[in-house]
Amino acid sequence: MKLKSNGRLLFLIILISHLFITHSCRKELRTDSESIKEQLDLQPDDNQVIYSPEEGSTVKVNPPPFTWLPVKKNIEFPPDYVKYSGAEFQGKLWKPIKEDYNYTLQISKDKNFNSGIIDIKGIHISTHALNEPLEAGEWFWRYGVENGKTVFSKTRKFVVPDDARIWPFPKNMKQVIHSIPKGHPRLYIPVKELDSYKSRAANGDLEQTLTKIKNSIEKNMGEELPPEPEFSVNMDSWWEIYNTVIPPCDRMETFGLVYLLTGDKKYGEEARRRLLHFFSWNPDGSTADRGHNESNYRIVTQGTRAYDWAYDLLTPEEREIVEKSLRRRAEQLYHRLKYRPGSEYHVYNRGSHEERITGFLGEVAICFAGEWEEAEDWLKYVLTIHWNLYPAWAKEDGAWHQGPSYWTFYQYRALHFLTALERATGIDLMQKDFFRNTPYYILYTNPPYAKFSPFGDGAHNPPTAMRAENMYIYSSLLNDPYLRWYADYLNVGHPKNILGILLKDDGIESKPPKDLPQSRYFPGVGLVSLHTDFGDADNDIHFLFHSDSYGGVSHGHPDQNAFTLEAFGEALAIASGYYPAFGSDHHRLWSRQTKSSNTVTFDDGIGQEGVAAAKGKVVIFENHELYDYILGDATEAYMGKLNKFYRHVIHIRPGVFIILDEVEAPEPVTFEWWLHALSEMKTNQLEKSITLSEGNARLKMKFLLPEELNFNQFTGFPHPPVLINYTDTTMPQFSRQYEDQWHFTASTPQKVTNANFVSVLVPYKHNTEPVFDISKLTDTPNDFSFELKINERAYSIDIRPEISVKEITY
Numbered sequence: 001m002k003l004k005s006n007g008r009l010l011f012l013i014i015l016i017s018h019l020f021i022t023h024s025c026r027k028e029l030r031t032d033s034e035s036i037k038e039q040l041d042l043q044p045d046d047n048q049v050i051y052s053p054e055e056g057s058t059v060k061v062n063p064p065p066f067t068w069l070p071v072k073k074n075i076e077f078p079p080d081y082v083k084y085s086g087a088e089f090q091g092k093l094w095k096p097i098k099e100d101y102n103y104t105l106q107i108s109k110d111k112n113f114n115s116g117i118i119d120i121k122g123i124h125i126s127t128h129a130l131n132e133p134l135e136a137g138e139w140f141w142r143y144g145v146e147n148g149k150t151v152f153s154k155t156r157k158f159v160v161p162d163d164a165r166i167w168p169f170p171k172n173m174k175q176v177i178h179s180i181p182k183g184h185p186r187l188y189i190p191v192k193e194l195d196s197y198k199s200r201a202a203n204g205d206l207e208q209t210l211t212k213i214k215n216s217i218e219k220n221m222g223e224e225l226p227p228e229p230e231f232s233v234n235m236d237s238w239w240e241i242y243n244t245v246i247p248p249c250d251r252m253e254t255f256g257l258v259y260l261l262t263g264d265k266k267y268g269e270e271a272r273r274r275l276l277h278f279f280s281w282n283p284d285g286s287t288a289d290r291g292h293n294e295s296n297y298r299i300v301t302q303g304t305r306a307y308d309w310a311y312d313l314l315t316p317e318e319r320e321i322v323e324k325s326l327r328r329r330a331e332q333l334y335h336r337l338k339y340r341p342g343s344e345y346h347v348y349n350r351g352s353h354e355e356r357i358t359g360f361l362g363e364v365a366i367c368f369a370g371e372w373e374e375a376e377d378w379l380k381y382v383l384t385i386h387w388n389l390y391p392a393w394a395k396e397d398g399a400w401h402q403g404p405s406y407w408t409f410y411q412y413r414a415l416h417f418l419t420a421l422e423r424a425t426g427i428d429l430m431q432k433d434f435f436r437n438t439p440y441y442i443l444y445t446n447p448p449y450a451k452f453s454p455f456g457d458g459a460h461n462p463p464t465a466m467r468a469e470n471m472y473i474y475s476s477l478l479n480d481p482y483l484r485w486y487a488d489y490l491n492v493g494h495p496k497n498i499l500g501i502l503l504k505d506d507g508i509e510s511k512p513p514k515d516l517p518q519s520r521y522f523p524g525v526g527l528v529s530l531h532t533d534f535g536d537a538d539n540d541i542h543f544l545f546h547s548d549s550y551g552g553v554s555h556g557h558p559d560q561n562a563f564t565l566e567a568f569g570e571a572l573a574i575a576s577g578y579y580p581a582f583g584s585d586h587h588r589l590w591s592r593q594t595k596s597s598n599t600v601t602f603d604d605g606i607g608q609e610g611v612a613a614a615k616g617k618v619v620i621f622e623n624h625e626l627y628d629y630i631l632g633d634a635t636e637a638y639m640g641k642l643n644k645f646y647r648h649v650i651h652i653r654p655g656v657f658i659i660l661d662e663v664e665a666p667e668p669v670t671f672e673w674w675l676h677a678l679s680e681m682k683t684n685q686l687e688k689s690i691t692l693s694e695g696n697a698r699l700k701m702k703f704l705l706p707e708e709l710n711f712n713q714f715t716g717f718p719h720p721p722v723l724i725n726y727t728d729t730t731m732p733q734f735s736r737q738y739e740d741q742w743h744f745t746a747s748t749p750q751k752v753t754n755a756n757f758v759s760v761l762v763p764y765k766h767n768t769e770p771v772f773d774i775s776k777l778t779d780t781p782n783d784f785s786f787e788l789k790i791n792e793r794a795y796s797i798d799i800r801p802e803i804s805v806k807e808i809t810y
Contacts, residue, residue, distance in 0.1 A: 032073075032147055033147065033149075033151060035074060036071050036101075036145045036147060036151045037151060039069075039071040039072065040071065040145070040151070040152075040153045040154070041153050041154050042069050044069055045612075046551065046611075046612035046613045046615075047348050047350045047612055048069060048347055048348055049067050049069070049127070049346070049347055049348075049349060049389060050067070051067065051068050051069070051156065052064065052065050052066060052067040052068075052388070053065075053066070053141065053156065053158035054156070054158070055156045055157060055158075056157055056158070057158050057159070058158070058159045058160075058161055059158055059159070059160055059161075059164055060164055060165065060396070060433070061164060061165050061167050061433075062133045062134055062160050062164035062165065062166050062167070063129070063130035063132065063133050063134050063167075063168055063169075064158065064160070065127065065129060065387060065388030065389070066105055066107075066127065066128045066129075066130070066141060066143075066388070067126065067127040067128075067346075067388055067389065068103075068126050068127070068143045068153065069126060069347065070100070070101075070125070070126040070344070070347055071101055071126075071145045072100065072101075073099065073100055073101060075097055075099065077097070081097075082094045082095070083341075084290065084336070084340050084341065084343070085290060089231075089290050089291070090231055091231075091282070091284060091285055091286075091288075091291075093284055094290060094335075096335045096338075096339030096340070096341075097339070097341075098339055100124075101145050101146060101147060102121070102122050102123060102124060102145075102146045103123040103124075103125075103126065103128075103143050103144060103145060103146065104119065104120065104121045104122075104123070104143065104144040104145075104146055104150050104152075105118075105119075105120045105123055105128050105141070105142075105143055105144075106118065106119050106120075106141065106142050106143075106144065106152070107130075107134070107139060107140070107141045108139070108140055108141075109135075109137060109138065109139055109140070110140070111140045111155055111157070113140070113142070113155075118130075121146065122146070125338070125344075125346050125381075125384075126143075126346060126347060127346045127384060127388045127389065128384070128388075129169035129383075129384050129387040129388050130168060130169060131168050131169045131170065131171040132168055132171075133166050133168055134160050135160070136160050136161060136162045136164070137159070137160060138157065138158075138159050139157070139158055139159070139160060140155050140156065140157050140158075141155070141156055141158065142154065142155050142156065165431075165433075167387075167431055167432075169383070169384070169387050170383065170425075170427060173376055173379065173380045174376065176379070176425050176427070177369045177370055177375070177376050177379070178370070179424075179425055179426070180366055180369040180370065180424045180425060181424065182370065184307075184308050184309075184311035184312070184367075185260060185308050185309050185311065186308060186366070186367065186424065187304070187305055187308045187309070187363065187366060187367055187420055187424070188305075188419065188420055188423055188498050188501075188502060189260065189423075189498075189501075189502070190423075190424075194260070197260075197261060197501065198261055198262070198263065201261040201262065201501075202262075205504065205506070206261070206501060206504065209494070209496055209500060209501065209504070210258070210261055210262070212496050213254060213257065213258060213496050213497075214258055214267075216254070216496070217251055217254050217255060217258070220248070220251050221266070221270055222270070223248065225248055225273075225274065225277045225278075226244045226245055226248060228280075228281040228282070228285065228286065228287070229241045229244065229245065229286050229287065229292065229295075230286060231286045231291060232286070232291070232292050238292065239581070241286075241287075241292050241295060242292075242294055242295070245287070245292070245295045245298070246294065246295065246298055248274065249274070249278055249295070249298040249299060249302055249303075250298060250302055251274070252271055252274035252275060252278065252302050252303060252306045253271075253301075253302035253303075253305045253306050254497075255267050255268070255270040255271035255274065255306065255310075256268070256271035256305060256306035256307075256308075256309035256310045257305070257309060257497070257498055257501075259271055259309060259310055259313075260309040260310075261501070265313065268309075268310045268313045269313060271306045271309070271310040271313075272310050272313050272314060272318070274306065275303060275306055275307055275310070275314070275318075275322055276318060276321065276322070278299050278303060279299070279303060279321060279322045279325040279326060280321070280325075281299075281325070283325045283328040283329045283332070284328065284332075287299065288329075288332060289329070289332035289333060289336055290332075293353060296329055296332070296333075297353075297356065297357070297360055299329060300326065300329050300330060300333065300360050300364060301360045301363060301416075303322070303326060304326065304363055304364050304367050305363070305498070307319075307322055307323075307326070307367070308367050323368075326364070327368075327372065330360075330361060330364040330378070331374070333357050333360060333361045333364075334361055334374075334377075334378050334381070336354070336357065337354060337357055337358065337361070337381070337385075338381060345357075345358070345385065345389075346384070346385065346388075346389060349385075349389050349392040350392050350393075350553065350554065350612065351392070352402070352406075352554050352555060354392075355390075355391060355392055355393065355410055356410060356413045356414075358382050358385050358386065358390065358417070359382075359413050359414055359416060359417030359418075360413075360417075361378050361381075361382055362378070362379060362382040362383075362417045362420070362421060363416070363417055363420050364378065365378040365379035365382065366379065366420055366421065366424045366425075369424075383427070386429055386432075390432075390434075391410075391414075391434060393406075393410075393525075393550070393554070393556075394434055394438065394524055394525065395434070395523070395524025395525070396432075396433035396434050396437065396524070397433075397434075397437050397441075397522045397523055397524045398433075398434055398435075398436075398437030398438030398439070398440060398441045398522065398524075399438075399441040399445070399522035399524050399525040399527050400438070400441060400456075400525065401456070401525045401548060401550040401554070401556045402456045402457065402554055402555035402556050403453065403454065403455050403456020403457060403458065403459055403555065403556065404442060404445070404446040404453040404454075404456070404458075404459075404463070404467065405453055405456065405457060405458025405459070405461060405464075405555075405579075406456060406457060406458065406555045407438070407441070407442065407467075408464060408466050408467040408470060409466075411438065411470050412466060412469075412470055415470065415473050415474075415499060416498070416499060418430065418435070419498075419499060419502060419503070423502070430477055430478070436478065438474075439470075439471055439474040439475075439478070439480070439483050439486075440520065441522060441527075442463075442467065442470075442471060442486070443471075443482060443483065443486060443513060444520045444522075444529040444531075444534075445522075445527055445529045445544055446463055446467075447463075447486070447534075447535070447537075447540075447542070448463050448468065448486050448489040448490045449489070449537035449540075449569060450462055450463055450542070450566060450571075451566055451569075451570065451571035452564065452566070452571050452574055452575060454544060454546070454562075454564045454574075454575040455527075455544075455546045455548075455556065455557060455559055455562065455564075455575060455597075456555050456556050456557060457555040457556075457557075457579045457582070457587075457591070458555075458579045459575045459577075459579075460575075460577070460578050460579065463490060465490065465492050468486060468487045468489075468490040468492035469487065469492055469494070469495040469499075469500070471483045471484075471486040471487050472484065472487035472492065472493065472494055472495065472500075472503075473494075473495065473499055473500075473503050475487065475505075475508055476494075476503040476504075476505040476508065477503065479508060480508075481508055481509055481510055481511035482510075482511055482512075482513045482516065484508045484509070484510040484511075485510035485511055485512050485513065485535075487510075488510040489510075512535035512536075513534050513535040514533075514534060514535045514536065516534060516535075517623075518530070518531045518532065518534050518653075519531065519623055519628055521618070521621040523618065525546075525548045525549070525550060526546060526547040526548040526549060526560075526616055526617055526618045526632070527544065527545070527546055527548075527618075528544070528545040528618060528621055528628075528630050529542070529543075529544055530542070530543040530544075530545075530628055530651050532653065532654035532655050533654070537568075537569045538568060538569060539568065540566075540567070540568070541565070541566075541567040541568070541654065541655040541763050542565070542566045542567070543563060543564075543565050543649075543651060543657055544563060544564045544565075545561075545562075545563045545618070545630050545632065545649060546559060546560070546561075546562050546563070546616075547560045547561050547562075547616030547617055547618050547632035547633065547634055547647075548560060548615070548616050549615045549616065549617055550612065550615070551609075551610075551611055551612040551613060551614045551615050551616075551637070552592070552608055552609065552610040552611065552614050552637070553610065553611060553612045555582075557575075557591065557592050557596070557597065557610075558592065558593070558594050558607060558608035558609060558610045558614055558637060559575070559594060559596075559597035559599060559608070560599070560608055560614070560615070560616025560632070560634035560637040561599050561600070561616055561632040561633075561634035561637075561645060561647040561661075562575070562597035562598050562599040563598050563599075563649070563659075564598065565657075565699065565761065565763065567655070567697045567699070567763035568695075568696055568697040568763070568765055569695065569696075569697070570694040570695040570696065570697035571678060571694060572677065572692045572694055572697060572698075572699040572763060573598050573675055573676065573677065573692070573699065573761075574598075574676050574677060574678060574741070575596065575597055575598070575676070576590075576591075576596045576597070576676035576741045576743060577590045577591030577596040577717070577721075577741075578591060578721040578738050579591060580721045580722055580723065580738070584721070584722065585719040585722075586717060586719045586720060586721040586722070587721075589718065589719045590717050590718065590719055592610055593605065593607060594607020594608045595607055595672075595674055595743075596676070597674065597676070598674055598675055598676060599634070599647075599674060600634075600645060600661060600663055600671060600672065600673055600674070600757075601671075601672045601674065602641075602642070602663075602665060602669040602670060602671050602672060603669050603670055604670075604672075605672070606641065607638070608634065608637035608638055608639075609637065609638070609639045611639075613636070613639065614636065614637040614638070614639055615636045615637060616632060616633065616634040616636070616637050617632070617633050617636075618630060618631070618632055619631045619632065619633050622803070624805070626652065626653065626805055626806075626807065627650055627651055627652045627653060627805040628649075628650070628651040628653070629648070629649070629650055629651075629803050629805075630647075630648070630649040630651075631646065631647070631648055631649075632646070632647045632649075633645070633646055634647070640666075641665070641666075642663060642664065642665050642666075643664040643665060643666055644662060644663060644664035644754075645661070645662070645663050645664075646660075646661070646662040647659065647660070647661050647662075648660040648661075648662075648799055648803075650797065650799075650803070650805060652788075652795060652805060655762065655763055655764075656760070656761075656762055656788075656790060657760070657761040657762070658758070658759070658760050658761075658788070658797060659757070659758070659759045659760075659761065660756065660757070660758050660784070660799055661673065661755075661756065661757040661758075662754075662756055663754065663755050663756075663757070664753060664754040665752075665753050665754070666753075667753065668750075668751035668752055668753050669751055669752070669753075670747050670748055670750075670751050670752075671747060671748045671752070671755050671757075672745045672746070672747045673745060673746040673747070673757050673759075674743070674744070674745055675690065675701075675743075675744045675745075675746075676741060676742065676743050676744070677692050677694070677741065677742045677744070678694055678739075678741055678742070679692070679693060679694055679742060680713070680715065680742050681713060681742060681744055683711050683713060683744065685709065685710070685711040687702070688702060688703040688704075688709055688746075689701065689702045689703075690702075690744065693766075696765055696766045697763060697764075697765065697766070698763065698764050698765070698766060698769065699761060699762070699763050699764075700761070700762050700763075700764065700769065700770060701759055701760065701761045701762075702759065702760050702772075702774075703746060703757065703758065703759050704758040704759065704760065704774055704777060704786065705756050705757060705758040705777075705779060706748060706755055706756065706757065708748075708749050709746045709747065709748070709749070710746070710747045710748075710749050711744070711745075711746055712744070712745045712747070713742060713743065713744045713745075714742075714743055715740050715741065715742050715743070716740045716741075717740070717741075720738070721738040723737065723738060756779065756784075760772065760774070760788065762790065770790055770791050771790070771791065772788060772789060772790035772791070773788075773789045773790075774786055774787070774788060775787045775789070781800075782800060782801055783798075783800055783801065784798070784799045784800040785797060785798040785799065785800075787808065793807065794807070794808040794809075795807055795808060796808050
């Protein structure tokens, strides 16, 4: 009897425990489901990717990229968890927490998903690239979070047109890995092609190239290599590490390349010496990804190439030393891209350095495919990014938010990965519209005869040799004579590196772009380039307008609705300021301020916000037989401080520019209209006119409105730039002295809530000053018009109620 009672008690205890556990699990599951539902279909912020395909969109590529915002688990971080970044780093290991939900992607022509469903489960990240094209027609898609029962998002519709370009993701990543040549060397030049390149380098078309490469490093043979640096704690020490580490690390690759092409062991041994030196450093120390990351990038990238090319000179023990360190360094890059909390690159892809890391990691994956198990995951992630999200700072039209200088650095890196990938796997990223269009961004907005390179950091420099080398490479990849003209104009041939070795093509004859359209609009970053004699430096007038939906972030500036003007080989209206170093006083307090640009501020220089939400946009671009018309809207860029800033630009060809600025504020302010130049401007406040002179070029400018203006001109900078002792010649922003520039404002004499600035700008050559006359000016809320007579031609110009330009005959 006692046994029976004890048995019943035990049974009741087990039953109650089971019910409690079941209830707890259900409660936890219900809580998870509620949390999941709350995170579905959230509106992306300005730093996050958008849902793709967008609701109601017609896609251009088939299959389109599928991207959504992630749903995060509520994870309790351990007490000893080390965050990715912070002053407390100093070598502490950061280990990413990888636990998260998987996703299901469903696509169907049935909006209710009752039939014909493409169902893909177990997706690890919030983006996916299909490996089969879709039928033309209307489609629906949704994503689901796998948590016992899949919880789905709302349904989004998109259309695949008949003419969408077919570009599916590689079907089988294991096959891609298997297709990569075995053994070493395999990067860029596989073993089976090596003899051919050696022959060309010994006594063929690459002989002179090889000689120049060898001459560039002979003096560095056996040089003393830097010790592993201490942790960087300020900008000065950061640059000291850069100057000390980067050049000798870069030469590690060059010595390896010369050994690859010659078989001369003295070059190979020097590459080997450098490999063993730099890879003896602690990969989690001062040059880790979270330490001096530029050093880490170079050790990884230049080290991977040198290791691959000098592989046969290393002993098994030495290979183990290099691979152990390189593996850890590459792992850091992968973790930074994929798992960094709140900065996962497939979600927050506006990181500047991360744009390059994808290519660095891709090259390591190619080099060790089939040897390191994780190489397959790395390459798949990198390819998914390139298929769906690359580049972060541009759209398919090819223009680059960060400006020509950073385009140059980033495309130099991207072209390496693009070439290495195609050579190893046959996968051709040049099929992306971006890569096919991006050299035309440089051709139009920064022609080889330009004096400056707006808009963005490094704008004060003219086109560089590296930029021309990139254009040479693009000309070879696209067989494009206009791009080759760019390189030839600057007398820059193929690069003296692995890209130049592979893509040297003497069969392309350059062609100046005189027969191309004189204007081009790049909607992705709100750029309009207007030329009068495109390709003819002595006669071309180039007006460049910028109003950018990316806002004033990263290496771009808060300069929405700004313009620059170059004419007859001279810079007239410039983007002022310099780029001594990111975050330096001059950079932060002048170059990245709206007042440094030819645009509008108020109350002593208050301008646009330097954040992603501070957007501009080109609302209208029209190209007519007689004129071009641009309407830019920078209202949003002032984040509520202005109610309105519309800039209308009319270009009457060739070379007459009329600008109407409509500005409104919520309360009375003093509006300021800025203009910047290299030399002192001649001003006449009574006549409301300005004349700029530079070399043989002139710019005459006259304000029609407001009726009264206060003129002010000054030179120099409130926070002068400080020249940095910088030894890397590939970074030209540090290569010249900083000269003072001149700055002009025309401001409203009283505080007002709204104003219209109307100006006429006419560039001309010395001794050919134009004579122009304005008449019949009407300015009412419903009518803005006037007549312009210039150099015996006359025009009737209407801006309100609609744009109209007509030539008048008397």
